[in-house]
Amino acid sequence: MRVLILGGTTEASGLAHLLADDPRFETTLSMAGRTSKPRTQAVRTRIGGFGGADGLAAWLAQETIEAVIDATHPYADQISSNAVAACERLAIPLATILRPAWRPEPDDQWLTVANAGAAAEALGPQPRRVFLSLGRLELGAFAASPHHHYIARTVDPPEGIALPRDTRLILDRGPFEEPAEMALLMNEKIDVLVSKNSGGAATYAKITAARKLGIPVVMIARPHKSHGHVVDNAEAAGRWLEKRLDHRVIPGSARGV
Numbered sequence: 001m002r003v004l005i006l007g008g009t010t011e012a013s014g015l016a017h018l019l020a021d022d023p024r025f026e027t028t029l030s031m032a033g034r035t036s037k038p039r040t041q042a043v044r045t046r047i048g049g050f051g052g053a054d055g056l057a058a059w060l061a062q063e064t065i066e067a068v069i070d071a072t073h074p075y076a077d078q079i080s081s082n083a084v085a086a087c088e089r090l091a092i093p094l095a096t097i098l099r100p101a102w103r104p105e106p107d108d109q110w111l112t113v114a115n116a117g118a119a120a121e122a123l124g125p126q127p128r129r130v131f132l133s134l135g136r137l138e139l140g141a142f143a144a145s146p147h148h149h150y151i152a153r154t155v156d157p158p159e160g161i162a163l164p165r166d167t168r169l170i171l172d173r174g175p176f177e178e179p180a181e182m183a184l185l186m187n188e189k190i191d192v193l194v195s196k197n198s199g200g201a202a203t204y205a206k207i208t209a210a211r212k213l214g215i216p217v218v219m220i221a222r223p224h225k226s227h228g229h230v231v232d233n234a235e236a237a238g239r240w241l242e243k244r245l246d247h248r249v250i251p252g253s254a255r256g257v
């Protein structure tokens with residue numbers, strides 16, 4: 001079975017790893033090409049956009065793809081809506097790995113906002129020491145609130161993005177551990193954390209560290225994400241693919257095998 005994984009996440013790499021040595025699957029992993037040093041993957045990888053839903057549909061048809069797993073990040077909503085449209089058009093089965101969101105505990109002080117601009121505004125008029133744990137593309141919104149001191153952690157340098165003047169950059173990629181996150185928040189005397197609700201374990205330690213230190217969190221809400229059949233991890237996506245094998249129709253044969 002020829003499978004496309006839309007990736008850029010731990011789950012996508014995990015699923016690629018699961019399928020890599022399985023002779024029943026011929027797998028391609030697709031990455032947007034946002035990171036300058038993408039991790040080495042266990043399966044054939046392609047990098048770069050397809051050119052919208054039409055481009056994706058054309059690529060799926062050309063590659064005779066039989067199943068798609070959308071394992072993109074919960075905040076990557078455009079590619080997911082393209083995947084739904086393209087798979088519907090070609091009647092290709094689609095499953096979406098949607099990581100469960102993090103949930104606040106009773107004593108957590110979370111303020112949920114719609115986007116990075118609203119997060120910058122929610123920091124208020126008094127200067128604060130802010131930890132921005134966001135993608136580089138979201139950092140530009142904080143230039144509108146230049147009176148705070150920012151520690152911004154991203155995977156790649158935010159080249160071409162005008163940052164607030166008082167910003168210290170940390171370039172690092174998870175997973176992160178709670179003791180190190182607590183040390184960072186304490187050493188930098190952070191007053192408030194700004195985060196997306198990414199879910200998953202790899203970047204959760206900043207949330208538990210903020211909880212332990214009583215630091216409030218400005219949480220950017222998840223966008224609405226179009227989706228196919230929803231599963232919540234790579235193993236479940238693997239089981240869904242195995243079931244698809246049972247319903248598969250081999251061209252030229254009278255019945256599915």
Ligand code: NAP
Pocket residue numbers: 006007008009030031032034047048049050051052053055056071072073075076077078079080082135196
């Ligand atoms: P997006 O807004 O949903 O997608 C924008 C465009 O990027 C898409 O229309 C598509 O271009 C291209 N694209 C996105 N994911 C792709 C993939 N896996 N393979 C090929 N093309 C892809 O996505 P985004 O938020 O910019 O995220 C880009 C990538 O970073 C995704 O792979 C996502 O899983 C990963 N990521 C995102 C976040 C986040 O917070 N957004 C965090 C961690 C990782 P075309 O229309 O030309 O096909």
